[in-house]
Amino acid sequence: MTAVYQGASGSGHQNSPPSRAGTFLKFADLDDLQVVVIHTGEQASKDAGIRATLQRAHNEAVATDNPIDPGVEPEQALYVGPAQLDEGARLYKMADRDATKRVIVHQFGNLAPEKAKRLIVALRKQAPKAELYRGNPDLNAEPWQLVDVVAFEQALAVDTPSDEVPWSDNMAPLHLVKGNPEEGPELPAGFEVRGSRLCALTTVGRGEDARQEWIPIASPVHVLAETADEQGRGYGRLLEWRDSAGRTRQWAMPVRALVPRNGEEVFAALLDAGLPFIELSHKRRLSAYLMSCQPKRRITCVERTGWHGHAYVLPGGSIGPDAEGVILQTAGYTASDFTERGTLAGWQQGVAGLAVGNSRLCFALSLAFAAPLLSLVGMEGGGFHLKGESTDGKTTVMKAAASVYGYPDRYSQTWRATGNAIEGIASRRNDALLCLDELGELDGREAGQTAYMLANGQGKGRSKQDGELRERKAWRLLFLSTGELSLEDHAASAGKSTQAGMEVRTIQIPSDTGHHGAFEWLHGMDGGRSFADALKANSEEHHGTAFRTYAQALTQSMDEHSERLKADIKQLAAELTPEGAGNQVGRAINRFALVAAAGELATRLGVTGWPEGEAIRAVRVCLKAWLAERGHLGNKEDIATLRQIRQFFTAHQYTRFADWDDPNHRAANMVGYRRNPKVNSEAGVTFYVLPEGWREITVGRDYKKAALLAVEIGWIGSSDRGKTQKTVKIPCVGRAIKVYVLSDTVLADEATEPGGTE
Structure with a gap:
């Protein structure tokens, strides 16, 4: 906007201000x-x-x-x-x-x-x-805004019937645009749309001067349907209006939102979403209108995005055969993060096409297609964490994955939030991919607990003022995280430890491919930065179309897709699982198999444009990188138990064990005996651990399971049949007792741990 007058410093023409007496601006x-x-x-x-x-x-x-x-x-x-x-x-x-x-x-x-x-x-x-x-x-x-009031008063002054008022698409709601064949919903008694205003019949004046007048209370807001969940709770109203720019807006408003503070949050949400006018002195009349509307249409409402029958529910509408019968209902008007721009062909060429030959990028896109499949295959949620240096392209990879669903910068989030805020974000990504950038921005004290909560799909339990438990937020999703530290290291930096099952719920993949940061093949571009910039620009230009195409295809034959996916995941998991893998590795590989199956499904449905097998190849590369960094195939708790046993023996083999052959040498707080081999003997040192000593060595662990692990790895090689202990006559004791007999392999290097990947 250009103004010709800007106050005391000048006037109409900034170069030739009026100064001659007796003249005026021309x-x-x-x-x-x-x-x-x-x-x-x-x-x-x-x-x-x-x-x-x-x-x-x-x-x-x-x-x-x-x-x-x-x-x-x-x-x-x-x-x-x-x-x-x-x-x-x-x-x-x-x-x-x-x-x-x-x-x-x-x-x-x-x-x-x-x-x-x-x-x-x-x-x-x-x-x-x-x-x-x-x-x-x-x-x-x-x-x-007074301009609208004047227009309304002029319309009333000429007593123009509402269906003969000069119409403007920028002012009228969708159902009242002249020429629209669809009739608007019937308004309750005492309310009418006159001109560009919703009016209420109100008594004004007192005594003999009392009279009824039509008072404008808001721009037209129409109640199209009544909403409720499948249990007959959570009643609401589906509202529709035109914003100041002429765009049609809809919001499934919970009726309970009209109660707190006389509906202030409802009015604020409407104004924030572009409703042009609310007469603030008549807000109670607007509340009464919204409450008294009784539309004939009924719609099932849900409070989360994602699958509901054969419909995928989004903030801006639903996808699938059942789309007309279900709607997302939120406490306030919510703009959709699942935005759409460009074309599928443009996304295939500029984003998915660049993923060919790039394992991390192809894996991330396949992960985006895997998230909506969790309920179809009956798998639990979880996540993957790309760990690497700050400039290696992992954030670009994550935002490319976000482009499957919407505008990357808006759809993706950061870890910079409290646990409570992340719960709200997670519920908006139900049955979808949650993208979280920069793990280091999250308080390390909350890192493990927050990641565990996301994977488990349930928020914290909270009480109402009367002590009753509030309904917990729930979701079902996969998440993709990035950061320079691992989840375990970030938690440890704040003095916290992660739970044992965390590495299965949040699988860490190194982002560095050994070539160009997170990328292996630059498709003819002159460097990793140029490649990342092109990928970012293409993701911003074309996004959201891939998910809609994918979801629409899934809804057409969900049962068939479900059965084939289950079979594909089972077969892929068997092919991907190395020999000797523990059950934790097996559970993680099931999620890798899901990602591979999802990528191949998206290819079969014509969404990615990839050659057959591209997603499986990328998953194999990322799985190998995860196992190499992990260093073993065993369960994390088992490896930690064995490491604890070894550390005790290496630190205390001379100070906490009595000499088997020297009765005069008895260690303080002894846990057992140490028997040295005879001169020129090929035998090694043998440790005889007393039962109480074994419990001290394995403190904080299951001592029985620890003994079984020691037998499995070969540290305990001599025992009574079917037992982990052996009955041995100990010098100076005078009788045989049960002890744990360990060889000196317990002192060996960590490379000998079971299930090692080397």
Whole structure:
């Protein structure tokens, strides 16, 4: 917006301000004829010279007694005193109808509402196509809401029936646009849409002066349907309106939202979503209207995105054969993160096409397609964490995965949030991929617990004021995380430890491929940065179409897809599982298999454009990288138990064990005996651990399971049949007792741990 007058520092033409006495601003003096600035009030300009010039301009126009004569060029910036807006006063024209596009009323001092209305009427007559604004030019000028009130009052004054009011698509709700064959819902008694306003029949005045008038309470808001969940709870109303830009908006509003603070949150949500007008002094009437509407249509509401029968529910609508019968209901109007731009072909070429030959990128995109399949195959949620240096491209990979669903920067989130906030984010990503960037931004004290919560799919339990338990937030999702530290290391930096099953729920994959950071093949580009920049730009240009195509295809034959996926996952898991893998590795590989199956399914459905087997190849590479960094195939708890046993023996083999052959050498707090081999013997050292000593060595662990692990690895090689202990006669004891007999292999290097990948 360009203003021709900006206060005391200048006037209409910034290069040639009016300064000659007896003259006034003319069109010839001005560069821009698109904006007219009206200055109202006694202090319209604090600069006396400018105020005098404007006043002389007005007086000279009046003196001509013919201000619209082509021979007289009227002012572009005009001072208007309040007294001049009395009934019958003339407001002289500021610019011709072709030139005027925008009129800004720059008001100083008070201007009574009735006088302001007369000003609006005069301006409308002089420049009917102009936009009327109020405020400071180039600073805070905004549409003048009083203009709508004046238009409404004029419509009432001529008593125009509501279906004969001049219509504008920018003002009327969808169901009331003239020519729309769909009829609007019936309004309750005492409420009507008149002109561009929803009105309530209200008694005004008192005693003999009491009368009923139609009072405007808001821009038209229509209640299209009543909503409730499948259990007959969570009742609401499906609202529809047109925002100021003419776009149709819908919101499934919970009826309970009208109760707290007299519905303030509802009104705030409507205004925030573009409802042009609410008469704040009649908010209770608007609440009464929303409550009293009784539409005939009934829709099932849900509080989470994702699958509901054969429909995939999104904030902006649903996908699938059952889409018309279900809607997302939220506490406030929620803009959809599942946005769509560009074309599927553009996304296939610019994003998915660049994933061919790039394991981390192809894996991330396949992971995005895997998230909606969890309920179809009956698998639990979980996540993958890309760990690497800050500039290796892992964030670009994550945002490319986000482009499957929507605009990458909006759809993806960061870890910089409290656990409570992440619960809300997770519930908006139910049956979808949750992208979380920069693990280091999350408080390390909450890292393990938050990741565990995301994988388990359930928020914290909380109490109401009366002590009753609130319903927990729940979700079912896969998440993709990035960070320079592993989850375990980040938690450890804050003095916290992660739970044993965490590595299965959050699988860590090194992002560095050994070539160009997170990428192996640059598709002819001159460097990793150029490749990442191109991928980022393409993701922003084309996004959201892949998911909609994928979800629509899934809804057409969900049962068939479910059965084939289960078989594919089982076969892939068998092929991917190395020999000797523990059950934790096996559970993780099941998720790798899901990702591979999802990528191949998306390819069969024509979504990715990849050659057959590309997703499986990428999963194999990422699985190998995970196992190599993990260093073993055993369960994490088992490896930790064996490591604890070894550390005790290496640290205390001379100080906590008595000498088998020297009865005079008895260690303080001894846990057993140490028997040295005979001279020139090939035998090694043997340890005889007393039962109580074994419990101390394995403190914090299951001592029985620890003994079985020691037998399995070969540290305990001598025992009674079917037992982990052996009955041995100990020197100086005088009788045989049960002990654990361990060889000196317990002192060996960690490379000998069971299931090692080397």
